[in-house]
Amino acid sequence: MARIDKKSIISGSIANLVFRNVNGKQIVQSKPEKVNQTKATKLSASEFTQCSRWAKKLRISLIPFLVGLTDTYMYKRLTGQLYQALQTNTAKLKGQRTPCNADMSALAGFEFNTHSPFADYFLPNLAISLDSQRQLKVLIPEFEPKTEVVFAEQTYQAELVVYVLATNLEPDKAVVETHFILPIERQMDLVPATSWTSLPLPPDYFVLATAKLMYYNTNKFTARNYVNNKELNPACVVFAGGW
Incomplete structure (x- = not known):
């Protein structure tokens, strides 16, 4: 209706x-056409919305691990990659698949x-698997720190931290978490092969394992002084699954 x-x-x-009045001038435009979403389009949109919620749950759980030392677009990238990973499950119907x-x-x-x-700073290959008892097993091969670990400038010590969380992704449910730390000395000839096994993780939970390098300096009078920052904080996902 017009007036x-x-x-x-x-x-x-x-x-x-x-018809519109813009600063005293008559403006005429065509009505925008309504977009009729198909059922598949609606399901895809709903699935992406769900991925945003799941990614938020994971981000909140990872706060103590990441301590804000991520790049600016990490949150958006995590949502996008979570959604892409979910899309690879073509045998399941949209709207029914979850992590x-x-x-x-x-x-x-x-x-x-x-x-x-992380892949540029820690070169040894981490072998990670979830066994039938739902215990996460991590195997770190023997490696030479001088050639297979990139250290921060003027640091000679680091820690490899592997952090594991299991969650059903419900906002009101707590996550199950565990971790281990491998000390690394720059001057060591070799770090021996290391294996670690978690306690059994809950069934029907999504399991995420992450790893990062933490660099620090010490002397006999002070505690560890960690030097990681927003430009130097090698950290990545090393395992995702649990279905």
Whole structure:
């Protein structure tokens, strides 16, 4: 419906035309066409919305591990990669798949800080698997720190931290978490092969394992002085799954 005011300016709509008054001038536009979403489109949109919620749950759980030392767009990148990993499960119907019932291995390798990718700073290959008892097993091969670990400038000590969390992704449910720390000395000839096994994790929970390098200096008078920052905080996802 359209109206004409005292200045003969039309406002409103007639058929497919929309009349507006902009700074005293008559503007005529076509009505925007309505977009009819298909059922598949609606399901995809709903799935992405769910991924945003799941990613938020994971981000909150990771706060103590990441302590804010991520790149600016990490949150958006995590949501996007979580969604892409979910999409690889083509055997399941959209709207029915979740990280708790789907193969999420495509999330492994996600870097929390693109300024200092974990894969560039820690070269040994971490072998990680979830056994039939739902215990996460981590195997770190023997390695030489001088050639296979990139240290921060003027630091000679580091820690490899592997942090594991299991969650059903419900906002009101606490996560189950555990971790271990491997000390690394720059001057060591070799770090022997190391294995670690978690306690059994709850069934039907999504399991996420992350790893990062923490650099520090010490002397006999002070405690450890960690030097990680927003430019140097190598951290990534090393395992994602549990279905």
